[in-house]
Amino acid sequence: MQTFYRYTSFFALAMVAAGAPSCTADFSEINTNPSAVTANLVNVNNLLTRVQKEAIFDSYDAGYITEFAGYYSNPATATLSARDWADPFTEFYRTYLINISEVIRLSRDKPESAGKNAVARIMKAWIFHQLTDLYGDVPYFEAALDVNQVINYPAYDRQEDIYKDLLKELKEAEHQLSILENQVSFGPSDLIYQGSTDKWRRFANSLRLRLAVRARFAAPDLASEHIRDVIGKPLISANEFNAALTTEGEAAANTENRNPMYNSYLSNTVPKYATNTMADNLILRNDPRLPVYLTAAPKPQNGKRWKGRPLALDLDQEDTDESYRQEELASLGALFHAAGYQIKLLTAAEVSFLRAEAALAGITTESAAEMLGKGIRQAMEMYHINPALTENYLLSRTNAFNTFEPEQKLEEIIVQKWIAGYYQSREAWAEYRRTGYPVIWVGKAVGDTEGQIPRRLTYPSGEYLRNGKRAEESAARLEKGDVFMSRIWWDKRPGLPFRHPRQGMFPPELASME
Secondary structure: OOOOOOOOOOOHHHHHOOOOOOOOOOHHHOOOOOOOOHHHOOOOOHHHHHHHHHHHHOOOOHHHHHHHOEEEEEOOOOOOOOOOOOOHHHHHHHHHHHHHHHHHHHOOOOHHHHHHHHHHHHHHHHHHHHHHHHHHOOOOOOOOOOOOOOOOOOOOOOOOHHHHHHHHHHHHHHHHHHOOOOOOOOOHOOOOOOOOOHHHHHHHHHHHHHHHHHOOOOOOOHHHHHHHHHHHOOOOHHHHEEEEEEEEOOOOOOOOHOOOHHHHHHHHHOOOEEEHHHHHHHHHOOOOOOOHEEEOOOOOOHHHOOOOOOOOOOOHHHHHOOOOHHHHHHOHHHHHHOOOOOEEOOOOHHHHHHHHHHHOOOOOOHEEEEHHHHHHHHHHHHHOOOOOHHHHHHHHHHHHHHHHOOOHHHHHHHHHHHHOOOOOOOHHHHHHHHHHOOOOOEOOOOOOOOOOOOOOOOHHHHHHHHHHHHHHHHHHHHOOHHHHHHHHOOOOOOOOOOOOOOOOOOOOOOOOOO
């Protein structure tokens, strides 16, 4: 039986790529020769464009992972595990990984395409790290192979081994880019950097830093080795280097190339509600991003304009004086569901916060306070916050940071990263699982997650039909089996999750609402 690890045929993929829709002004000019049905005729530029568009658009939505991240609360959600959801597992292999692997194969033995090959390797590393961070162990070394080498029942590789190889791939691909001359560029087919070698090097190094920091509680020596190696290399050090894709605006010829959140708002009249976690953290810090991130409640209760909705409320909690009716809740800021929006993969602010954490841990000799301040300023710049408000906020937060104990300092770094990465939901959920921050209040609709936010996604039921033996082998390695509360490899910090100070009490809000 053929599985989706190797799509039905390479030629089918080539033809799908030929019909890939546009998502930038330049992309409408990119076409594939309709006779491209053999490997030597496939346009790798179009394959890259398709992967970038589909994978990045799919990373930005308001779904269950955005709830797990503490950014969004859906009134239709009861428990945090019992729902009808679209599982991303299959899509990763069928659409993203098989296509980007083809780009790598088709550019591997062409000296003039070494730059394209390196970019594709970096892109594949980003995609695989997203996948493994959702599930833990997944098919890696035996997945997305050439049609002549396909393995229909690939082994599930341990996440530790996947991480080690991703770190190696990023290091090698960055070096590959650093020694290139007279290379053919992806140009406008590259929707992230338009073929800029310098920016792709920065992205590779910064992604390696992210993965190394993520691994530090599970493999401190491995993390330290890569952090120290990459910290002096070119990084995403300013917003001009941010890895991001800008969607087309309202006038896009193909409506699927507009911000997916914009299209969602057109078809759904229910707002994307802010959480009490986001509202509390912005209000308690007097954060000037509050009116950018949130839209005030249209009919606030008792003047609480920025009231957020908690996660997993049961019917008793819904039906109280502390109501969470639609008109009384703050929702997602208009910027985030505008037709033209910049979907972010990795930013200068995140890099600065990663460097702050590494410094706090004693891995580097940089100043954690300086890196924290730099990250906050870069995060404010992304949303054009008034410079005077930014400086006042910086002074307040750095003064507080300097009085904190080490654990409080880590919490401040992670919460600032969480705020800066608003709606980079997969990253926020991963960091919550890794560090315990921000603390998130969970209601009484506990379901089968022990009243907690899930630690991983479970393998889709189809996997047990397609690749059952391998899926079962992987499930057996998990501490509790293939369930939401089994911890993946890097989820090693003891004592997690941290208890919210009002957990078990109702209402959960900490902030004094306006």
